[in-house]
Amino acid sequence: MAGEWISERFPQFEAAIRRLTEQHRELEDEPLHLALAYLPRRDGREVDRGIFLFEVIGGVADRFGQSEDLFEAAFDAIPGLPTGFDQTLHLILTTSREFEEALTHGRPLAMEVADAVRHGDYKVLHHDRVGQKVLRQIRAAVQPRKRAARG
């Protein structure tokens, strides 16, 4: 349910995810432009387990072309490799250019992030100027759907 994630689930891992985001900001060779925690909908339903962190980064990745979709990696705690989270952390990585194209072409992970923003199930943890532009793109992408729904 919209709003429930913000008020109930997010606070449970907020401190840990903010700490992780701060660590990612320290990777100066891959500048963090945007970090956004969100609640995805997969297979038509809200995902009830897992922490989803969407990050737009710069650096080497800016030299690459478009992929079929954004890159997602999941981290579970396994013996000898703790994560500090009691749930799976899903890290979705992209660049601003790749994300813009992914939004345009309706790539699944880009649409998933946009969908979470449309439902208000997200929390921006960090953004710089580039990240602000990406946020505007996402909000612009979900805007017409709102109008269509109202119409």
Added chain:
Amino acid sequence: MDEALAWLHQALADREAAEREYKATAKAGSRIWCHALAKYQQTVEKAVKAMVAALREAGFWRGPPIGFVHEVERHMRWLIRLRRTNNPQSVQRRLVRLFDADTRATIRAVEALTPQAPPPGERLRRNTEYPFHDANGDFTYPAAPDQFSSEEIDRFRALSHRLVESAHWVISALRRRPR
């Protein structure tokens, strides 16, 4: 800079050199692909080693240093045998998908084009750098026209692009792994 990024940056530089050579050869219409192929092979080798270094730095694997051996077969063997979780998006399972049978075969094929001493009594094998024996046992050389087909160059070019970009995302994710 950590070791994984150092390997990755060198892989990217090799890929750029390969692309320059590939485009110049294509533009000239010379069909001398050996130089571009050698660089694509080096790109593949370094991209794999970059992933190996990142996995070791992240604690996924404890083994000997990468070393100076060019072939990556031994690395591929354990890259697809890392301790896994059930999550299909885990780095371990991503590596299994990345190094599927076709990809491993293509990597072996491009590796087979590095110069290697033949077993005693056997002919010198086709490679991208040194003279070798043709089917009749005569000497030829890698830069002789049409020693390598355009299908080969396209196949190895695509492999190098895929591996270096995958290596980047795997490394970026591992650097961001919660600890």
